[in-house]
Amino acid sequence: MLHLSSHDASKRSIILSVRPQVQSAEGALPRVALESTVIAHGLPYPHNLRLARRLEAHVREHGAEPATIAILHGELRAGLTDSELHYLATATTVRKVSRRDLPIVVAQKLDGATTVASTMFIAHRFGIEVFATGGIGGVHRGTVFDVSADLPELAQTPVTVVCAGAKAILDLPATLEWLETHGVTVLGYGTDQFPAFYSRESGLTVDARVDSPAEVAAIVRAKRQLGMTSGLLVCVPVPAAAELPAQAVEPFIQQALSEADQRGIRGKAITPFLLARVSELTGEASLRTNLALLENNARVAAQIAVALTER
Structure with missing residues (x-):
């Protein structure tokens, strides 16, 4: 896991975590952001976990790298391990997070599943153009x-x-x-x-x-x-x-x-x-x-x- 932080002093305390991108013969694959609310709040287990895995598989099958977005322990994440997907699918304390909730979840080091709005915000911070x-x-x-x-x-x-x-x-x-x-x-x-x-x-x-x-x-x-x-x-x-x-x-x-x-x-x-x-x-x-x-x-x-x- 790579850890990135902003050069702006006002944002230096925000932790951004991104999995290293899969390399193709030509270099890093393009990334596609995926939201996590559908995992934590949209479907019951195990249907939610199966869907999360299928969505990531579809992205990979078409030549890109999936970056499921979430907040774990206050860290903004772009790309989750399978164990992290399983955690989101089974935990009962994951907060549904829209843009307005982001500072609360980050400051209090909570876990959060992202909506469309917060997924867009975080994806843009990571330089991901497609969601x-x-x-x-x-x-x-x-x-x-x-x-x-x-x-x-x-x-x-x-x-x-x-x-x-x-x-x-x-x-x-x-x-x-x-x-x-x-x-x-x-x-x-x-x-x-x-x-x-x-x-x-x-x-x-x-x-x-x-x-x-x-x-x-x-x-x-x-x-x-x-x-x-x-x-x-x-x-x-x-x-x-x-x-x-x-x-x-x-x-x-x-x-x-x-x-x-x-x-x-x-x-x-x-x-x-x-x-x-x-x-x-x-x-x-x-x-x-x-x-x-x-x-x-x-x-x-x-x-x-x-x-x-x-x-």
């Missing part, structure tokens, strides 16, 4: 004031995020409006539409369609040349065989939303509740879709990371 996740957070239905921390992170952190759009439980039109207002470019990978997480189409358009990793890489390079500091959102539709059509899943989302309102579930508890409840109502069909899109996004992200190293 694969499931679906981003966004604007919640019924209120324009409940906005996920994922969105402002996308507006200020230059990481390419590969996802299946925003989670279908959210207000997708409002989420896209927020991204447009704050200058976040949204690409459709092999599609002209913004994917709706479980569903391949939402009826909402993206800023541009791309059909290959090389096209994404060209846009990333153009953003660098322009000096833009926002993230780039690459939206990949869930594989057709695993899709849940929007008209089929929407009634279950509405039921879950109604139950959350009746129970007074709010804030950061709402998304985990809705995803779990939709999974129950669909007989775990939505969970299977979620797993399929996570694995597909890891493959695409690795291909983009490799393309960024080519000229």
Whole structure:
């Protein structure tokens, strides 16, 4: 394990730990960041550990090196050993960490699993340009004031995020409006539409369609040349065989939303509740879709990371 620290005196106490990169014949492999909330809080054991291993395997199979992001004993980590993945999958004291939680977890030397926002923040500190996740957070239905921390992170952190759009439980039109207002470019990978997480189409358009990793890489390079500091959102539709059509899943989302309102579930508890409840109502069909899109996004992200190293 290599230990890195900032040269800035104000940041010198922050410990960054990164596993040595695997070497190819040409040199260090490109890296793809993976979040850890899905391991510690998204699935029960042993399904969470199996998924974590599969995601890392998909990245490696497509020529890149996985860097699962987490905080262990207050250290920011990019790349975990298998025993560390097992710890995240089984421990009950791992905190769910978004950007606002980072100084608390670091100062108190706690263990933390990273959300989209905090994974982006940490990945950027390690110089990792590509990040694969499931679906981003966004604007919640019924209120324009409940906005996920994922969105402002996308507006200020230059990481390419590969996802299946925003989670279908959210207000997708409002989420896209927020991204447009704050200058976040949204690409459709092999599609002209913004994917709706479980569903391949939402009826909402993206800023541009791309059909290959090389096209994404060209846009990333153009953003660098322009000096833009926002993230780039690459939206990949869930594989057709695993899709849940929007008209089929929407009634279950509405039921879950109604139950959350009746129970007074709010804030950061709402998304985990809705995803779990939709999974129950669909007989775990939505969970299977979620797993399929996570694995597909890891493959695409690795291909983009490799393309960024080519000229």
